[in-house]
Amino acid sequence: MSDRTIDRVAAATPALVAHKIKGLSDRAIAWIFVAPTIFLLLAINIFPLIWTIRLSFTNYKANRINREPEWIGLRNYERILTDSDIWLNMQATAHFLIWTIFFQVLIGFALAWFINKKFRGNDLWTTIIVLPMMLSPAVVGNFWKFLYQPQIGLFNYIIAFFSGKEPSSFEMLGQVNLAPWSIVIVDTWMWTPFVMLICLAGLRSIPDYIYEAAEVDRASKLRQFFTITVPMVLPFLMLAVLFRGIENFKMFDLVVQLTGGGPGSTTELTSINLKREAFEKWRTGYASAYAIILFVTVFGLASIYVKALNKVKER
Amino acid sequence: MSSFSVTEPSNRTKWFAGTLVILYALITMIPLVWIALTGFKSPADAISYPPKYIIGGESEAGFEPTLEGYVNLFTTRTRQTQEFLHANPPENWADEIVRQYDMVIVGPSKFGQRFLNSVIIGFGSTFLSVFLGTLAAYAFSRFKIPLADDLLFFILSTRMMPPIAVAIPIFLMYRQLGLSDTHLGMILLYTGVNISLAVWLLKSFIDGIPTEYEEAALIDGYTRFQAFYKVVLPQAATGIASTAIFCLIFAWNEYAFAVLLTTANAQTAPPFIPTIIGVGGLDWPAIAAGVTIFLLPVMIFTILLRKHLLRGITFGAVRK
Numbered sequence: 001m002s003d004r005t006i007d008r009v010a011a012a013t014p015a016l017v018a019h020k021i022k023g024l025s026d027r028a029i030a031w032i033f034v035a036p037t038i039f040l041l042l043a044i045n046i047f048p049l050i051w052t053i054r055l056s057f058t059n060y061k062a063n064r065i066n067r068e069p070e071w072i073g074l075r076n077y078e079r080i081l082t083d084s085d086i087w088l089n090m091q092a093t094a095h096f097l098i099w100t101i102f103f104q105v106l107i108g109f110a111l112a113w114f115i116n117k118k119f120r121g122n123d124l125w126t127t128i129i130v131l132p133m134m135l136s137p138a139v140v141g142n143f144w145k146f147l148y149q150p151q152i153g154l155f156n157y158i159i160a161f162f163s164g165k166e167p168s169s170f171e172m173l174g175q176v177n178l179a180p181w182s183i184v185i186v187d188t189w190m191w192t193p194f195v196m197l198i199c200l201a202g203l204r205s206i207p208d209y210i211y212e213a214a215e216v217d218r219a220s221k222l223r224q225f226f227t228i229t230v231p232m233v234l235p236f237l238m239l240a241v242l243f244r245g246i247e248n249f250k251m252f253d254l255v256v257q258l259t260g261g262g263p264g265s266t267t268e269l270t271s272i273n274l275k276r277e278a279f280e281k282w283r284t285g286y287a288s289a290y291a292i293i294l295f296v297t298v299f300g301l302a303s304i305y306v307k308a309l310n311k312v313k314e315r
Numbered sequence: 316m317s318s319f320s321v322t323e324p325s326n327r328t329k330w331f332a333g334t335l336v337i338l339y340a341l342i343t344m345i346p347l348v349w350i351a352l353t354g355f356k357s358p359a360d361a362i363s364y365p366p367k368y369i370i371g372g373e374s375e376a377g378f379e380p381t382l383e384g385y386v387n388l389f390t391t392r393t394r395q396t397q398e399f400l401h402a403n404p405p406e407n408w409a410d411e412i413v414r415q416y417d418m419v420i421v422g423p424s425k426f427g428q429r430f431l432n433s434v435i436i437g438f439g440s441t442f443l444s445v446f447l448g449t450l451a452a453y454a455f456s457r458f459k460i461p462l463a464d465d466l467l468f469f470i471l472s473t474r475m476m477p478p479i480a481v482a483i484p485i486f487l488m489y490r491q492l493g494l495s496d497t498h499l500g501m502i503l504l505y506t507g508v509n510i511s512l513a514v515w516l517l518k519s520f521i522d523g524i525p526t527e528y529e530e531a532a533l534i535d536g537y538t539r540f541q542a543f544y545k546v547v548l549p550q551a552a553t554g555i556a557s558t559a560i561f562c563l564i565f566a567w568n569e570y571a572f573a574v575l576l577t578t579a580n581a582q583t584a585p586p587f588i589p590t591i592i593g594v595g596g597l598d599w600p601a602i603a604a605g606v607t608i609f610l611l612p613v614m615i616f617t618i619l620l621r622k623h624l625l626r627g628i629t630f631g632a633v634r635k
Contacts, residue, residue: 026458029539033454036447037510044507045473048484055484062487111339117324119333127621128340131347134617134624135610138570142589143350143606146599152362154349167364189343197628250477253570257589274479279575284483291480298475 056289063282076289086290088265089273095180096187096255096269097248101241103188108195109237115196116203126200130193137190141257144186148172148258173259179267183255187248195240202236203229235313242305249298270294347610353603355380361599383412384600388426388591388608392418426605429587433567433609435498436583440505441562445555447506448513453543455514456521457529473511478571481508486576496580501573505566513558516627520554521547557623564613584609 056076060069080086111129115122132140147155150171160167172182206228214224252271255261261268261276268276274294278287324332352368353361360367360378367378386409394417403419405411410420454460485504486495494500524547532542548555574586588605591598617624 026539029543030454030458030460033450034460037451037514040447040503040507040510044485044504045481045511048481048488049476051484051487052480062483107339111336114332114336117329117332119329119336122333122336123621125333125336125340126625127618129336129343130621130625131614131617132343134564134613136568136570136585136613138568138574138585139588139606139609142602144346146353146603147346147349149362152364152366154345154366157364157366189346194628197625246475250475252478253585257570271477271479274477275575278479278483279486284487288480288483291477291483295476295480299472302475 052288052291055285056292058285060285060288061282062278062284069285072285076286077293079286080290080293085265086270086273089268089270092180092265092267093249093251093269096183096251096267097245099181099184100187100191100248101244103184104192104195104244105237105241107188108192108240109199109233111192111196112199112203115200129196132190133193135190137254138257140186140190141254145173145258148182150174174263176263176266179259179263183258183267186254186258187251190254191244191247195237195244198236198240198243199233202233205236206232231315235309238305238309238312242302242309245305246298246302250294347614350603351607353600354384354607355382356600356603357381357383358598358600361603381412382409384598384604386412386420387424387598387601388604389424390420391422391424393421395419425587426584426591429582429584430608432498432581433583433585436501436505436581437563437566439498439502440509440566441559443502443506444509444513444562445517445559448510448517448558449548449551449555451510451514452517452521453547455518457526473508479575482572482575485572489576496577496582498581501577501581501583504572504576505562505569508572509562509565513562516558516561517551517554520551520558523554524550553623557620557627560616560620560624561627564616567613 057071057073058069059072059076061067115126144155147153148171150156151168153167153172155172156167156170159165159170170178172178210228210232211224214228219227250271251269252275255267255269256272256275259267261272265273271294274287274290277283277290349368352370355370356367356378361384363378365376367376369377370380371377390409390413392413397417400414400417400419405414413420489495489500492500494503528546528550529542532546533539537545568585569583570585573583577583577586584605588602588609591601591605
């Protein structure tokens with residue numbers, strides 16, 4: 001065997017080159033490194049999406065395995081888009097989305113602004129403020145349910161203490177007019193730190209010399225705020241709003257633990273409704289169409305928003 | 316500082332800003348402190364009005380701390396007759412606590428196992444995401460790969476799918492493959508969800524490592540693979556660590572997939588904690604104890620690793 005040309009060449013090759021040949025080519029390494037990730041993305045993200053699209057045209061029910069699903073075309077989509085109950089869920093979602101973003105931006109920006117004044121110990125307090133957003137949303141929803149209990153809950157007690165009302169006179173989770181606000185409060189408690197961190201990154205990205213130049217030009221502090229701070233933080237702030245918007249559009253765990261969609265369906269956000277259709281009523285085909293509609297909605301809104309964001313960035 | 320700077324806030328501003336921020340931080344901590352306290356109350360104290368907030372029994376607002384909640388969290392108990400209780404004296408301190416309700420401990424609860432599931436699935440998926448993510452990130456960073464530019468788009472679009480929407484086909488797929496309610500199934504699922512973000516974060520860390528080091532190593536006779544794990548990996552350690560924290564926190568906190576795809580064998584703690592039932596309704600001290608034990612690791616993690624973590628949040632978001 002040893003007279004084969006290839007072996008003789010190998011023996012004659014200097015060690016360094018031999019080493020290189022033995023190692024795989026860059027191209028091969030690139031594919032070996034990327035392949036498992038691509039495979040996982042296909043298996044867990046792409047394939048399910050395609051399957052969902054396919055299911056959305058059928059009347060498949062996942063709890064009846066033996067029944068052959070029928071192809072029913074666009075009927076699922078038609079039914080969803082003409083269902084007035086779904087618009088109520090959309091309204092509940094919109095209420096949740098708009099108010100959480102409003103409060104989080106307002107409080108988050110203010111906090112970032114104050115933290116950026118670099119008082120002593122600001123790192124430590126920033127970390128403490130950030131704690132809620134690191135926690136499990138379902139568990140947070142669960143213990144806030146305890147705080148919201150009408151007679152025994154701490155929240156009612158504190159509100160009653162400051163307002164002079166009876167602590168049992170209102171039920172945050174049981175009243176139609178209060179329940180939508182109860183979820184807004186908890187989400188704001190939890191996610192204001194996120195907006196704050198992004199704003200803080202924005203504020204810290206503004207170089208000092210811009211303010212120094214403005215000071216030389218004798219621009220007032222108020223004017224500096226509106227002509228320097230706000231425009232320069234705006235792209236960051238808009239990014240934070242994008243992330244919160246996407247997250248809250250698909251909000252499920254926090255609210256399902258807190259209110260379960262109730263009372264009635266006042267806090268039944270689209271995700272909770274989707275779960276009912278898919279895993280309680282087992283209308284798999286219908287729920288798939290619903291999922292696709294939600295996905296297209298977020299995708300469309302986010303795309304428009306990103307275009308606007310890019311315009312702001314260019315300015 | 317002796318030199319005057321226009322951008323340095325005055326002491327009065329600092330004091331004012333500091334007071335407001337500290338006030339907010341204290342208010343934001345109230346719910347967490349309250350839950351931690353509730354874990355050490357007896358069921359009666361936990362639901363008393365007005366609330367009891369002082370540790371120690373003297374005043375009206377005081378309560379006697381007890382480990383009842385923790386005992387109830389970790390054990391299952393049954394009610395027994397007086398004769399039985401007299402015949403069998405309590406075996407240990409935990410049994411003694413339970414005796415005041417005429418009960419005896421008959422065995423461990425499911426909480427320990429659920430918590431262990433959280434640990435296995437959390438660490439398993441974190442390891443897999445970071446391992447695969449680092450390889451892919453290196454390839455995306457150093458070689459020309461056609462998909463690289465779409466990666467960012469991909470991350471954003473997968474984040475737009477509501478988890479329930481993803482859960483429908485996964486549920487069907489897992490049922491077919493026999494992966495429902497298994498640790499492996501949940502590890503693969505969480506890895507699939509985490510990996511796009513992991514690749515993205517790691518790629519930006521590896522992009523920051525100059526290629527000259529590897530080139531020098533290659534000239535010294537290292538293979539590409541050796542150059543990767545002897546030169547690049549040690550330098551990317553910080554990035555790998557902070558990516559790992561993100562993956563771990565996600566898997567640890569996840570609820571929607573866990574509640575839909577697991578029932579007994581591989582169920583994690585978040586779907587389990589809310590179902591802890593005591594005598595006559597929810598056992599709030601036991602739930603509070605479970606919440607405390609479950610949230611404490613994340614809080615400690617956050618405080619210890621705050622620099623990497625806070626940087627990672629803004630970095631991951633802003634770079635997009």
